[in-house]
Amino acid sequence: xxxxxxxxTEISVVxxxxxxxxxxxETRDTTYYLFWYKQPPSGELVFLIRRNSFxxxxxxxxxxxxxxQKSTSSFNFTITASQVVDSAVYFCALNSGYSTLTFGKGxxxxxxx
Amino acid sequence: xxxxxxxxxxxxxxKSQAVAFWCDPISGHATLYWYRQILGQGPELLxxxxxxxxxxxxxxxxxxxSAERLKGVDSTLKIQPAExxxxxxxxxxxxxxxxxxxxxxxxxxTRLTVT
Numbered sequence: 089x090x091x092x093x094x095x096x097t098e099i100s101v102v103x104x105x106x107x108x109x110x111x112x113x114e115t116r117d118t119t120y121y122l123f124w125y126k127q128p129p130s131g132e133l134v135f136l137i138r139r140n141s142f143x144x145x146x147x148x149x150x151x152x153x154x155x156x157q158k159s160t161s162s163f164n165f166t167i168t169a170s171q172v173v174d175s176a177v178y179f180c181a182l183n184s185g186y187s188t189l190t191f192g193k194g195x196x197x198x199x200x201x
Numbered sequence: 202x203x204x205x206x207x208x209x210x211x212x213x214x215x216k217s218q219a220v221a222f223w224c225d226p227i228s229g230h231a232t233l234y235w236y237r238q239i240l241g242q243g244p245e246l247l248x249x250x251x252x253x254x255x256x257x258x259x260x261x262x263x264x265x266x267s268a269e270r271l272k273g274v275d276s277t278l279k280i281q282p283a284e285x286x287x288x289x290x291x292x293x294x295x296x297x298x299x300x301x302x303x304x305x306x307x308x309x310x311t312r313l314t315v316t
Contacts, residue, residue, distance in 0.1 A: 132309045189305055
C-alpha cells in the first residue's frame with residue numbers, strides 16, 4: 089500500500105518569508121513518482137513538479153525548490169520569499185507502475201501581506 | 202494551453218435527486234479520472250478510464266454512482282439518488298498515459314451541495 093503524509097495542516101507566514109512544506113511517503117516499489125500540486129481558492133489542482141525515484145537531484149524553479157531524500161522518504165517543497173499569491177493548499181502525491189495517484193491531505197499555506 | 206473542461210461549476214441538489222457531471226479531457230489524453238475531494242482532504246479516486254474502458258472503479262459506490270466514457274473522449278459521472286454525504290468537490294483529470302509518472306491535469310471541478 090502507498091501512503092503520503094503531510095503533517096502540517098496549516099502554515100501561516102508573512103510575505104517574503106521562506107517556507108518549507110513537508111511530505112513523507114511510503115511505498116514498497118523501487119520505481120515510483122512523486123508530485124506536488126497547488127490548489128488555489130478557485131479549486132483547480134495545478135501540477136507543479138514530478139520526480140522519479142531514481143533522480144535525487146534537488147530542483148529549483150524560480151522561487152520554488154524541492155528536496156528529495158530517499159533515505160528519509162521525504163520530498164519537501166520550499167518557497168523562497170513567499171508572496172500573497174502563493175496562498176493555496178499544496179498536495180504531495182505518489183504513484184508507481186499503474187497504481188492510482190495517492191494524495192496526502194494537503195497543507196494550507198496562508199501568506200499575509 | 203489545453204485544459205480539462207468540466208461542467209457545471211456548482212450544483213445544488215436535494216437528497217434523493219439525480220445529478221450528473223460532465224468532463225472533456227485534454228485532446229489526445231487516453232486516460233481519464235474522476236476524483237472526489239471532501240473539504241479538508243486530498244482527492245480520492247472514484248473511477249479511472251483507459252479510452253472507453255474502466256480500469257479501476259474499486260472505490261466507486263456502484264449502488265448510486267455510475268460513470269461512462271462511451272466514445273473514449275468525454276465522460277459523465279452520475280449520482281442517483283444523491284445523499285447528504287455526497288457533498289464534495291468532484292474533479293476530473295486526464296493524462297497522456299496510465300503509467301506512473303504521467304502527470305494528471307485537472308479541471309476546475311464541480312462543487313456539489315446536497316441539501
